[in-house]
Amino acid sequence: xxxxxxxxxxxxxxxxxxxxxxxxxxxxxxxxxxxxxxxxxxxxxxxxxxxxxxxxxxxxxxxxxxxxxxxxxxxxxxxxxxxxxxxxxxxxxxxxxxxxxxxxxxxxxxxxxxxxxxxxxxxxxxxxxxxxxxxxxxxxxxxxxxxxxxxxxxxxxxxxxxxxxxxxxxxxxxxxxxxxxxxxxxxxxxxxxxxxxxxxxxxxxxxxxxxxxxxxxxxxxxxxxxxxxxxxxxxxxxxxxxxxxxxxxxxxxxxxxxxxxxxxxxxxxxxxxxxxxxxxxxxxxxxxxxxxxxxxxxxxxxxxxxxxxxxxxxxxxxxxxxxxxxxxxxxxxxxxxxxxxxxxxxxxxxxxxxxxxxxxxxxxxxxxxxxxxxxxxxxxxxxxxxxxxxxxxxxxxxxxxxxxxxxxxxxxxxxxxxxxxxxxxxxxxxxxxxxxxxxxxxxxxxxxxxxxxxxxxxxxxxxxxxxxxxxxxxxxxxxxxxxxxxxxxxxxxxxxxxxxxxxxxxxxxxxxxxxxxxxxxxxxxxxxxxxxxxxxxxxxxxxxxxxxx
Amino acid sequence: xxxxxxxxxxxxxxxxxxxxxxxxxxxxxxxxxxxxxxxxxxxxxxxxxxxxxxxxxxxxxxxxxxxxxxxxxxxxxxxxxxxxxxxxxxxxxxxxxxxxxxxxxxxxxxxxxxxxxxxxxxxxxxxxxxxxxxxxxxxxxxxxxxxxxxxxxxxxxxxxxxxxxxxxxxxxxxxxxxxxxxxxxxxxxxxxxxxxxxxxxxxxxxxxxxxxxxxxxxxxxxxxxxxxxxxxxxxxxxxxxxxxxxxxxxxxxxxxxxxxxxxxxxxxxxxxxxxxxxxxxxxxxxxxxxxxxxxxxxxxxxxxxxxx
Numbered sequence: 090x091x092x093x094x095x096x097x098x099x100x101x102x103x104x105x106x107x108x109x110x111x112x113x114x115x116x117x118x119x120x121x122x123x124x125x126x127x128x129x130x131x132x133x134x135x136x137x138x139x140x141x142x143x144x145x146x147x148x149x150x151x152x153x154x155x156x157x158x159x160x161x162x163x164x165x166x167x168x169x170x171x172x173x174x175x176x177x178x179x180x181x182x183x184x185x186x187x188x189x190x191x192x193x194x195x196x197x198x199x200x201x202x203x204x205x206x207x208x209x210x211x212x213x214x215x216x217x218x219x220x221x222x223x224x225x226x227x228x229x230x231x232x233x234x235x236x237x238x239x240x241x242x243x244x245x246x247x248x249x250x251x252x253x254x255x256x257x258x259x260x261x262x263x264x265x266x267x268x269x270x271x272x273x274x275x276x277x278x279x280x281x282x283x284x285x286x287x288x289x290x291x292x293x294x295x296x297x298x299x300x301x302x303x304x305x306x307x308x309x310x311x312x313x314x315x316x317x318x319x320x321x322x323x324x325x326x327x328x329x330x331x332x333x334x335x336x337x338x339x340x341x342x343x344x345x346x347x348x349x350x351x352x353x354x355x356x357x358x359x360x361x362x363x364x365x366x367x368x369x370x371x372x373x374x375x376x377x378x379x380x381x382x383x384x385x386x387x388x389x390x391x392x393x394x395x396x397x398x399x400x401x402x403x404x405x406x407x408x409x410x411x412x413x414x415x416x417x418x419x420x421x422x423x424x425x426x427x428x429x430x431x432x433x434x435x436x437x438x439x440x441x442x443x444x445x446x447x448x449x450x451x452x453x454x455x456x457x458x459x460x461x462x463x464x465x466x467x468x469x470x471x472x473x474x475x476x477x478x479x480x481x482x483x484x485x486x487x488x489x490x491x492x493x494x495x496x497x498x499x500x501x502x503x504x505x506x507x508x509x510x511x512x513x514x515x516x517x518x519x520x521x522x523x524x525x526x527x528x529x530x531x532x533x534x535x536x537x538x539x540x541x542x543x544x545x546x547x548x549x550x551x552x553x554x555x556x557x558x559x560x561x562x563x564x565x566x567x568x569x570x571x572x573x574x575x576x577x578x579x580x581x582x583x584x585x586x587x588x589x590x591x592x593x594x595x596x597x598x599x600x601x602x603x604x605x606x607x608x609x610x611x612x613x614x615x616x617x618x619x620x621x622x623x624x625x626x627x628x629x630x631x632x633x634x635x636x637x638x
Numbered sequence: 639x640x641x642x643x644x645x646x647x648x649x650x651x652x653x654x655x656x657x658x659x660x661x662x663x664x665x666x667x668x669x670x671x672x673x674x675x676x677x678x679x680x681x682x683x684x685x686x687x688x689x690x691x692x693x694x695x696x697x698x699x700x701x702x703x704x705x706x707x708x709x710x711x712x713x714x715x716x717x718x719x720x721x722x723x724x725x726x727x728x729x730x731x732x733x734x735x736x737x738x739x740x741x742x743x744x745x746x747x748x749x750x751x752x753x754x755x756x757x758x759x760x761x762x763x764x765x766x767x768x769x770x771x772x773x774x775x776x777x778x779x780x781x782x783x784x785x786x787x788x789x790x791x792x793x794x795x796x797x798x799x800x801x802x803x804x805x806x807x808x809x810x811x812x813x814x815x816x817x818x819x820x821x822x823x824x825x826x827x828x829x830x831x832x833x834x835x836x837x838x839x840x841x842x843x844x845x846x847x848x849x850x851x852x853x854x855x856x857x858x859x860x861x862x863x864x865x866x867x868x869x870x871x872x873x874x875x876x877x878x879x880x881x882x883x884x885x886x887x888x889x890x891x892x893x894x895x896x897x898x899x900x901x902x903x904x905x906x907x908x909x910x911x912x913x914x915x916x917x918x919x920x921x922x923x924x925x926x927x928x929x930x931x932x933x934x935x936x937x938x939x940x941x942x943x944x945x946x
Contacts, residue, residue, distance in 0.1 A: 271728075271767060272728065272767075374731070374732075374733040374761075374762040374763045375733045375736065375737065375748065375751065375752060375755070375762055376737055376748055377731075377733050377734050377737045379734060379737065382734055382737045382738040382741055383741045384741060384742070385742070388738055392727070479725055480721065480723060480725035481725050481726060481727060483691060483721050483725065484719070484721065484726060484739060484778075484781065485739075485742065486689075486690075486691060487689055487691075487714060487717070487719040487721075488714060488739060488742035488743050489711055489712075489714040489715045489742070489743060489744070490711075490714075490742050491711055633693065634693075635691070635692045635693060636686075636691040636692070
């Protein structure tokens with residue numbers, strides 16, 4: 090059956106993703122449901138939670154926070170949109186990726202129209218998203234029964250459906266963008282950037298009153314109109330219909346363009362949007378005299394330059410935005426000082442200080458910075474593994490460059506990029522703090538922003554090491570999963586009062602709360618040493634392995 | 639002449655899958671050596687072992703007396719390599735790729751590089767992703783030759799090239815050989831191997847089945863005589879004659895196709911006893927030899943497994 094049609098064949102290729110994302114995201118929601126009773130069990134806890142929620146308004150609008158479902162919905166908030174990464178990647182790969190590999194030409198030689206081929210693939214992606222939604226809904230419903238969550242199986246499934254719909258929008262967007270890009274990476278990169286922009290755009294109206302019109306431009310806004318687990322709030326049929334309509338319009342436009350353009354080509358942009366051609370006359374094509382071509386490190390740096398720029402914009406922009414956002418809710422934060430609530434404890438554990446300071450709350454938010462840098466590192470691990478797997482290292486390794494030199498050159502370029510991101514994040518945060526008049530300890534701010542560098546390098550080094558044995562997709566999945574597990578431990582560990590030995594398993598434990606506590610030299614050195622060991626082992630393995638094809 | 643490439647008992651498997659088994663051969667300095675075999679026979683595995691992209695399970699491969707794995711860095715200074723499946727950064731132009739690889743090799747003679755580009759009619763200003771298969775192949779070939787390596791290792795070098803460029807590339811290979819440098823090229827295009835190479839090795843299912851001079855491999859001692867008679871002739875009258883390896887009748891008994899080894903004197907004398915319409919003799923082409931080694935019949939292969 091699985092090979093009887095393009096639809097089934099494509100769906101079959103998604104079975105691991107369905108299980109992984111479905112179960113993973115289900116557990117993400119289950120965790121705050123399990124922890125909710127300790128947080129909302131007392132009147133003081135509920136009161137402080139309400140105050141805290143307004144400070145964390147960028148995450149989600151606080152609704153029925155005193156209930157188990159309300160707390161869980163607010164807690165998972167924007168984090169659920171991480172699932173949009175899957176359709177974004179899948180849609181980029183599905184047509185453009187296959188064109189790059191050359192497999193689409195074979196597929197289009199069978200007696201099926203292009204539109205049908207594209208629609209069958211799209212339908213498989215939508216089916217996979219629905220399957221993920223069903224898994225999430227069922228896990229949330231079944232897993233939460235002992236916590237008396239106050240919602241039924243239908244509500245849980247609607248929660249999953251709402252998430253699937255917003256993910257389908259980003260899948261459709263990626264598919265549409267991929268009609269204009271020459272490769273899948275660009276399509277995925279542009280869509281990921283837009284995802285970030287839309288998340289920020291949606292949060293603007295919760296941070297800055299009177300800006301709801303701006304937020305309506307974001308699909309995330311319509312996703313957040315529904316809170317199916319909170320039965321008193323319910324589901325917005327209108328919001329879901331907008332998401333469905335957006336999905337159909339974006340996907341329809343993508344399929345329409347795909348059916349009309351050259352296979353392997355792109356939809357031509359209007360003249361005014363095109364970059365000027367800089368083709369050199371053939372006779373003067375060589376020597377190129379391009380500094381970036383004078384060695385593995387320089388070439389690697391040039392390869393990583395564009396993604397580094399966009400990730401810097403994202404990470405530094407996020408940090409600056411949060412600094413400005415915290416300044417807006419300064420009064421609310423100071424109110425927490427008197428409550429003595431469980432939430433205060435939570436913030437203090439995550440943030441690592443006293444809630445009376447701006448730095449404490451900002452520290453809790455800044456805990457996301459290493460996650461973002463680690464995500465950047467994961468993309469570069471993926472690129473390294475794919476370059477080897479797809480034979481792009483073969484000619485470089487046929488030159489008199491040792492394997493270690495090639496690997497270390499690539500890693501050095503990645504290190505340069507992460508340092509640059511850290512430094513520019515520091516600069517952006519400092520400028521934002523100065524602009525809004527937020528007082529922060531300069532040394533601690535430097536520790537918080539530059540402290541993310543070893544976190545990114547650790548993930549990269551582990552990814553490079555694992556690439557010695559694993560295929561690119563498995564390697565990428567492994568480091569992604571590791572990052573998610575570490576973050577999960579750091580997120581729920583303090584809340585559930587897990588033993589210190591377990592918390593120490595997470596790299597985030599060693600990042601700590603530098604914005605409040607300053608630089609933890611031993612921890613940072615520990616991360617650096619661990620990264621160096623992983624890199625050394627990875628280099629040793631790479632020097633002795635068969636180079637893949 | 640000394641062997642520039644020396645392979646002894648080289649064995650490689652991929653888990654449980656066969657790669658190559660006990661492969662041994664030598665390539666002399668200044669020689670153009672052809673490595674023949676169908677897809678999956680083990681040609682690319684052998685080449686990737688020579689290039690230290692794979693590590694052998696057993697056996698040893700040496701280039702210029704240096705161990706291909708242990709001394710790979712030194713070997714890469716001597717070698718130019720063109721892989722079978724070109725995969726390079728799609729965002730770089732052909733010129734940028736050549737400049738990058740040139741820098742990694744410590745610099746190349748720009749005049750010679752431009753000459754190679756012109757001879758293969760390559761446009762270096764286009765991005766790799768925009769090239770046709772043939773033009774991608776040209777980039778790969780130019781980079782393999784641009785630093786005038788002592789040994790050139792080419793995996794299916796003409797795949798995707800048009801006949802004009804194939805011809806030009808053949809001239810380049812010939813020039814490399816005449817300059818005393820060595821070429822090891824794999825191919826399943828027999829005519830080009832026959833034309834360019836002085837010696838040839840044939841690999842089948844991971845094992846070398848024949849190595850020798852092209853002329854020897856063509857086995858000039860073994861040839862065919864085809865005789866057309868005006869009347870039917872009994873095949874038995876010929877198949878036991880001296881020099882006859884095999885005989886079969888054709889044209890409804892009026893013709894005979896004889897596989898010969900050695901003198902044809904007895905056959906000519908026997909044929910003279912019948913009314914002969916025509917008689918022809920021809921050497922087997924490399925194609926014939928090649929196909930013979932790839933017959934499904936294992937016996938034929940076993941018989942052929944020898945070095946001449």
